[in-house]
């Protein structure tokens with residue numbers, strides 16, 4: 192595979208034929224095998240699949256944390272490297288990973304503090320306003336240790352949004368929360384994203400979560416990690432808690448579960 | 461009256477703004493645990509029993525240990541002499557430990573940032589550290605004379621290793637998810653150190669200090685043993701008085717060395733509370 196370096200200026204994310212293996216020559220395991228996908232500007236794409244199928248690895252390749260063996264990734268037409276250098280990627284890890292010695296506000300300001308040369312000419316959101324819109328207006332001077340898990344995760348999302356990134360990558364950001372809390376966080380994220388459309392790659396293992404949030408759902412299969420199916424979610428936006436009760440939602444849920452079942456069954460042959 | 465004490469101490473125990481204290485989220489202010497007599501009772505009993513046994517043994521065997529009255533009389537009889545010696549040793553501890561701590565931490569930073577340096581330097585460090593300090597001290601006295609320098613070096617060497625090992629563990633034990641965030645922002649190495657690794661290493665650094673500071677007192681005393689009679693200092697005082705079988709002076713000096721260690725540890729606990737309020741638990745380097 193040749194590495195694509197042309198700047199086609201195309202907005203959004205393009206992943207072309209990405210492969211990745213881990214381990215030494217003798218015991219090499221292919222984790223990603225020829226994965227291609229694209230995320231348009233303002234499009235919300237979820238990745239779902241059995242655990243260990245390479246979802247996090249795919250996300251890390253797109254975020255520039257893991258180098259692909261083959262294939263290419265471009266973000267707004269440039270390489271991942273230069274996208275990171277320009278602070279165009281917003282990462283929300285599985286744990287909030289806030290710095291416990293900084294206030295919530297200072298945590299959200301962190302992206303402004305580091306790699307300052309990328310600050311020039313950038314639209315920066317006001318961190319206080321941003322936190323207020325995430326329902327953390329009263330908590331800006333608190334420390335992460337004083338917040339609930341859900342609030343911490345929202346602060347982590349605000350931190351990723353502060354720089355108006357081209358793409359947000361989120362790795363099961365709500366998986367550590369209890370179900371009631373998860374749903375609330377989900378709807379909160381949806382509402383915020385609705386008025387701040389970004390390209391989003393969202394890794395999850397919850398079917399309702401994937402449907403509720405996404406424009407498209409990518410179902411991955413394991414061993415080796417690859418795209419098994421892509422399901423379009425045609426549900427109208429804005430979506431609210433009532434969306435869960437619609438027939439369309441339930442049909443989609445059945446489709447996604449069926450796709451996942453297919454993926455799991457093949458894995459057991 | 462106890463009411464008064466309570467209130468004052470409570471506000472003193474909270475140096476940081478209320479928002480800084482994750483533990484006390486709005487719950488009723490409670491008595492700090494160390495204020496309750498129950499917390500102190502075992503300590504008081506332990507000291508009382510020890511002192512009683514001490515007195516019994518001392519009275520029966522006057523040539524083994526002096527009685528507590530004799531020790532006290534010695535202290536009260538020559539407070540300036542003891543104070544001067546205390547200061548000499550404290551000075552050795554202060555300068556020696558500060559250098560050793562700084563050197564240990566800086567080397568840990570260099571090692572954690574450049575793996576190759578660790579591979580080159582670590583074996584040497586281990587060789588120096590398994591060499592008994594008591595054996596190095598006389599050699600240093602021969603090399604550098606009876607002045608303060610060998611004492612600074614011995615004290616510094618003693619604290620250097622625990623500081624190095626703990627700081628290295630702390631700088632390595634970085635939150636990988638937070639590191640991922642820094643990497644996606646293309647934070648520079650310096651920024652990652654300044655905003656993530658350095659503050660994140662502090663729980664380990666303080667765990668290292670907790671070990672290093674009492675050891676610094678040991679180091680200073682050992683260094684003085686070797687060069688006894690030439691310079692003042694509580695360690696010298698122990699050896700010279702023991703040689704003259706002046707047991708009250710010997711034991712008064714030992715108690716003062718002990719007090720110095722306790723003082724340093726308490727001071728450290730205070731600083732730790734101010735600096736590390738965000739860290740719930742003490743960590744121990746593995």
Ligand SMILES: Nc1ncnc2c1ncn2[C@@H]1O[C@H](COP(=O)(O)OP(=O)(O)O)[C@@H](O)[C@H]1O
Nearest residue numbers: 213214222240241242243244245246247248249
């Ligand atoms: N740095 C790595 N070194 C070796 N193996 C890895 C590494 N990262 C992931 N893997 C392996 O790749 C596979 C996919 O992992 P991951 O992408 O985390 O899966 P998922 O997020 O879908 O659960 C797993 O079998 C995991 O053990």
Ligand SMILES: [Mg+2]
Nearest residue numbers: 246247248362
């Ligand atoms: Mg994962």
